[in-house]
Amino acid sequence: MMSYLDLISSKKRKREERVFKFKIFGENGYPVEFDGSFQQNIKKLLELAHFERHTCSRMPSWSFKLEVIRQPTLHITLFVVEEPIEASLEHHCKHCQFVGWGQNMICNRKYHFVLPSKETETAFLNCHDGAISPKDNFNLVQSQGHIMHGIFHSNGFGHLLCVNGMEGGSNLAGRLIMEFWDRLCTGLRARKVSLNDISQKRSMELRLLHGVAFSEPWFGRWGYKFGRGSFGVTRPMHQKAIETIQGMPLCILVHYLGNSNHHIPVIFSRYQTVSDHSLVTLGDLFRFMLELKTHLPEEHCVDSHVVEPTCRWSPKRVEMATRVIVEALKKAEFKWVSRQDVRDAARAYIGDTGLLDFVLKSLGNHVVGNYLVRRCLNPVTKVLEYCLEDVSNVYPEQQGLVINNSKMKGRYKMTRPQLMKDMLYLYKYILKDQKPTMIHGVLSAIPASARIILDTKYLVKEYNGELPWKIHHTGHEEAGKMTLCYCTVFLRDKKESNEVVRKAMPPLECITLKNNATFNELKLEVERKFRELYWGLKSFVVESIMNLNVKGTDFVSEIVEVGQKILLEGSNAESGMINELIYECGVNNRAVDCACGAKEDDGERMISCDICEVWQHSRCVQIPNNQEMPPIFLCNRCEKEIMILPSMP
Template structure:
């Protein structure tokens, strides 16, 4: 069938005449394969009509497959699976992803839809099991749950209310034949076409050991997923959006001159790397954000095997220069020798000038050369120039770069057209990015943990503690809904459940999100109530027998026409109850957060809710706190007995009483 499915004979046997093949690059767009003009649930149903219904691939769950052609020459096809998981077949009743991103108050939905791009090995395993199951006297042996397998290229899940989670994206670095951005573009098209509401993800993406949310945060002010519109959703360890944004701004705005001045003492290559990319850039790079942005942009443009030329910036005599090349070269060598005698220490401009005047009497020439020499390579040395942040005086020093450029070309002044070259390859660029990431952002020496470096450490940790990102695909009051397309009158509706046990206390907390309800123009309020009942029964497990009793803050008769009484796009709240109360669990169990909502989280970091990080409970007050915040390392087991600081202090106080 394709190079992708050529892993085994069982895969090839699966080919069926007439099965449609869709273009990978356009799948999910409107019209490919269907016009997406309904609600999320309606759009999913319309899409699945074009899929091929599979058998025995997901432990009895309904599963459809779509063949997607990535490119024709050489041939490459992938399979997209869509698995429908009803609540009755769910292994996990509650959704931890909803809980961690802040949607734990949502009611449990009737269905989930899993969208999967399996790896080659997973596809082969699927169809090998499928084939071998035909002659097996015990067909249950061949059944397994595709959803639970690890290592998919992509795994995303939607609840039937249109809220979803992107669970994994594995690109070429993980052995996929699709790049990460290709997978994300497919996922984004699907979310947009299906009219998903909001989608979250847990950003733990890495490249060569570098956390991309930190690397791209410094370079672009947003994570890698930000290019598709994913933004701050929820931070861990008490991090909120203003704190996150301040951390991004602080780390991006770190001046390169200060970093160069401090770090070069410990890491010889820092100055050379700074200089190398400044030479390539058309504009001055002032901050750490400027440097990482330029390097990543260069990485995206640089061919994989080719290289670009970086001018080794020897001083080139200008055509209108009043000094001859020979005199400029002589002055340069005198200045370099004076800096050598300083034993690679920082020397003020005036001190260098005074030392050189013993050999060069022309102060104008010295001033010209000193101005031209800043951050340039001369022979085996990089002449570094920096403004002292304390004294505000220009200072110079030499950096031996013979280990970085083993065969540097000598300073050539005789021919102003000659520019020594050094090659910058993609491999070298990635090596330099990794070096800066390690020594500036992540693993610094203990001596570099104060002052400006303490700010970098704190900002980096805040960024790394921000993993939950969210994109809002369909706004509640979108212009499309307000326009009333297809002659439909549309309203936003949600419901309140009356508490039967405490009916006199009124209403319970409203249940979000609102659902868009479409009506004919001559529909009455009785029709509206029926449509609300139908929608919420389809979406939520707890509301399968929901009956509307009244509309909150709206006084109308059931026979009144809706059009004219309400405005298009108006929000309404419906009060009702469930007719069938049998088989209903504890009220806490009907929400996505489950019994975890009863946990009391009060951590020193400021967190008040479970954010998915490791927690420990105090054995006295039963308050939960992060193990990291109470200084229990992640590689250590949770102690059998733990007391929070408040309880510990109370015990100490009591023990001191007579």
């Protein structure tokens, strides 16, 4: 079956490839107006792409050259690969199955959006030059190590498979990649998008670290939320686990861990000293540390050296202005002073107001000598205020955080490497590793809750949901058409016993008809639309309209309101199609009944009983992940039944 998008490749293109701006690519109006359904929008987008001819992947491929930075020049390439169902090695999508979308119908096409690594891009493009023989069948979408790889089914459901930021070898930060992906999903009008959150930062799982700090995973800043938990984890369990760790008082941790580990109270006090508000719970501490990290330079100390690489003032002048401001604050005798008063006092010695503004902006919560320069917004006057705090040898005695270590006196400095080292230490000692003191008692809730959070990896964002294309009545009428209604279909499956079984419906699709169209024409348009979208409906025939009592010759516009939902029923005309196979879950004969509560395959490693053939998680039956599966396995129930059988004579 030839793709309708193949027609795009026949259009004449300019010899020079067009360059698009990476940071706004996907916004509405750039590079095209995204004002249709997902299928229409992706067709519009690919009309502007460069068609990759003679690639040995043997699937239609397009590319966009994207400018990340102009000076110095940094370009990356976005590849879009259309995968027709005939070219798929596996018709069923495991990503849909694991996230709980197994009842979705298999689509005729998938679209892979790939930002490849330089090595992968070179190998893919070298197919043109014969460096890789076509028989080698280099497949871009099956390669690993991409900067980004996302998949869209042609009905608008999608999966983000990988994001590799700078720690993964990319020259782009993970945040920029996610913003790019989010713009694509929004612009193309995707319905729902899932991802498997296994993101890490220096061996720390971000879903645990950010969950404790911000009540949501790292991907939550783009709207991704709990989709489906593994090992029987539900949404309420996940939320309760986060609240349990977040609310753990630091004084309790110091009480139980402080005697055996002197680093814990020292780290707690270090960040309480820098913070301008009380850090009471573990959630408070991790949130402050992550927020502080964004304000620290990569290597330099939080000290008087606040010069940025692009600063137009010399370090000596910045140092002088800093000392003048600190001396002005000393005269206030550690009281809060408004920004304007500090600025006016410093102007008697520093005439450059631009320099003063720069230093005041940079000094907030920085340590200069033996003093911490605090800055906060007065909640009443809404004015920025500053004050000094002597941190040379004073440590707070709040919530049981008592420090009796004379070696900690002296100049207090904070660097990003130090902060990351402290964060990693707390993460491993408190959140990840189960110390003997945390197995029993009040602290035992921490490892149990952390396990639940780590078992929640499937996240979902609903971009446009059931109605991805909002109806715009005006404009279509002027063109002699009207955007009429949303339609979906029931597929009738007639069994040998003459029993009629109705399967799950596909999502609603927007149907556009002429003003004088009849219901017979509506049926034909629905047949065409759903045959084009779904592999299992290639011979679908509409037999009746379920929620309207109309004749085929009746005019649709006289009965149906714009935006109304219509349900149509029908069946496949061709025989031989097994209807169970047209859904992403396939014919699922695997019985799952695990002690954790799981009743479906969630993508985790499983083992089946050799007698009852029921599947369970290997972890739940005490088989470590680094251990091979036993050649024979009996579940507890079958093992007990065998034990009570009478012995043979």
